[in-house]
Amino acid sequence: MTRPHADRRGAGPPALDDHTLERLLADDGDAAHAPPGYAEVAALLAAASAEPTPDELAGQEAAVAELRTVVRARSTARARRAARSRRRRVGLAVAVAVGAMTIGGVAAATGHLPQPVTDAARSVLTIVGVESPAGPGRAPASSGAAPVPGAATTDAPGAPAAGAGGHGQDQRGPASTAAARSTDGRCRAFLAGKGKTNDPAALEALAVAAGGRDKIAAYCQARAPGGASRGHGRGAPPTTSGGQGHGQGGPPPGAVGGDQPGKADPPQGLGR
Amino acid sequence: MIGAAFPAVLAAAARGDEDALATLWRDLQPRLLRYLTVLAQGAAEDLASDTWLAVIRGIGRFQGDEPGFRTWVFTIARHQVIDGRRRSARRAAGGLPAAGLGDRSAPDDPAAEALEGISTRAALALIATLPADQAEAIVLRVVAGLDVARVAAIMGKRPGAVRVLTHRGLRRLAERLGTGARVQGGV
Numbered sequence: 001m002t003r004p005h006a007d008r009r010g011a012g013p014p015a016l017d018d019h020t021l022e023r024l025l026a027d028d029g030d031a032a033h034a035p036p037g038y039a040e041v042a043a044l045l046a047a048a049s050a051e052p053t054p055d056e057l058a059g060q061e062a063a064v065a066e067l068r069t070v071v072r073a074r075s076t077a078r079a080r081r082a083a084r085s086r087r088r089r090v091g092l093a094v095a096v097a098v099g100a101m102t103i104g105g106v107a108a109a110t111g112h113l114p115q116p117v118t119d120a121a122r123s124v125l126t127i128v129g130v131e132s133p134a135g136p137g138r139a140p141a142s143s144g145a146a147p148v149p150g151a152a153t154t155d156a157p158g159a160p161a162a163g164a165g166g167h168g169q170d171q172r173g174p175a176s177t178a179a180a181r182s183t184d185g186r187c188r189a190f191l192a193g194k195g196k197t198n199d200p201a202a203l204e205a206l207a208v209a210a211g212g213r214d215k216i217a218a219y220c221q222a223r224a225p226g227g228a229s230r231g232h233g234r235g236a237p238p239t240t241s242g243g244q245g246h247g248q249g250g251p252p253p254g255a256v257g258g259d260q261p262g263k264a265d266p267p268q269g270l271g272r
Numbered sequence: 273m274i275g276a277a278f279p280a281v282l283a284a285a286a287r288g289d290e291d292a293l294a295t296l297w298r299d300l301q302p303r304l305l306r307y308l309t310v311l312a313q314g315a316a317e318d319l320a321s322d323t324w325l326a327v328i329r330g331i332g333r334f335q336g337d338e339p340g341f342r343t344w345v346f347t348i349a350r351h352q353v354i355d356g357r358r359r360s361a362r363r364a365a366g367g368l369p370a371a372g373l374g375d376r377s378a379p380d381d382p383a384a385e386a387l388e389g390i391s392t393r394a395a396l397a398l399i400a401t402l403p404a405d406q407a408e409a410i411v412l413r414v415v416a417g418l419d420v421a422r423v424a425a426i427m428g429k430r431p432g433a434v435r436v437l438t439h440r441g442l443r444r445l446a447e448r449l450g451t452g453a454r455v456q457g458g459v
Contacts, residue, residue, distance in 0.1 A: 050392050068293060
């Protein structure tokens with residue numbers, strides 16, 4: 001079929017003004033009201049915009065099911081992301097709290113914090129093995145559990161309660177098991193007890209270390225910095241001897257074995 | 273057209289409500305198919321599916337009324353067509369209607385069918401023989417039911433340009449369908 005498409009002499013449909021154009025495009029397809037020459041076009045447009053056919057609506061169930069799956073998957077993923085970010089935020093809060101305690105510890109060392117904070121800081125610091133200055137003979141925060149905020153109960157290494165026995169901040173009972181295990185701990189016990197001890201095994205170990213039972217006293221006194229007087233002294237300066245082994249800091253030289261619970265010495269560099 | 277219930281339907285659909293999704297789908301899928309058939313022939317169904325996936329991904333962020341939503345959906349559909357063409361230039365070359373000439377008739381001679389009652393498919397096939405922009409403008413106006421401003425936004429053209437395209441396309445259709453333009457065999 002050929003078309004005189006190039007030939008528009010009077011045979012072509014008239015141009016349409018905007019109003020007529022809009023009317024033609026309007027969705028009614030009434031050929032009777034179409035502009036002259038456009039009746040068929042009106043019918044064609046009506047057909048183009050006719051009701052949906054069954055073919056076009058086929059697949060509705062599958063399509064809708066797929067879309068619902070996508071919505072559900074997206075909300076699940078969103079919920080997971082939110083939960084992850086919540087956990088991260090909690091972890092961040094913990095880390096910030098611990099960090100605050102550490103920083104607080106630095107400030108405490110310079111004496112610029114109130115005592116309870118200092119104690120709390122110290123208890124945390126001893127967990128991580130940082131030395132802190134002796135306080136004025138106060139009892140150290142017992143176990144550090146109370147002053148240390150909840151941070152310590154989650155991620156902080158060695159919750160104070162767990163470390164209490166290890167670093168012997170609170171001198172309760174005989175020297176902690178961990179301390180007793182260390183030669184220094186045994187020495188301290190020995191010196192404090194002036195040679196008497198409840199722990200024959202420890203004594204034996206000391207004897208081995210010292211090269212003889214009769215040599216224990218000298219051996220231990222040589223080991224303990226500051227000499228024998230440290231057996232009962234208080235306010236001993238921070239020593240590295242206290243900081244050996246994780247959680248084995250043992251009681252401070254001054255208050256050994258829990259014999260002098262009242263004379264709590266602030267721990268110095270303990271817990272390590 | 274969904275009408276006054278549209279805001280509720282939209283919100284429910286965004287939550288994955290089955291009925292709401294079905295309502296949207298029934299309203300838009302036939303229109304999408306027709307639009308995509310004119311632009312991309314055999315790829316229409318796949319492109320429609322891709323369009324819906326993109327719609328559902330963004331539906332939670334959409335804000336607007338029903339015409340705005342429809343405009344958004346067809347904009348997505350248009351992007352699917354363009355992306356499809358980029359992915360397969362070969363397919364696009366075969367799929368584009370003949371540009372500017374109009375001497376390519378649809379296989380089942382919709383011009384002849386026009387007087388006997390034309391099917392939707394035939395009508396679209398004839399529209400598809402128009403130059404691409406003219407065809408698209410007409411389909412968006414008539415099948416998607418969008419006004420000049422929205423069609424212009426979808427096509428990235430000025431409203432005046434859309435009017436010109438529409439006008440030219442309708443005139444060309446009139447030429448093909450009008451008794452004055454058709455040449456009867458043997459006459």
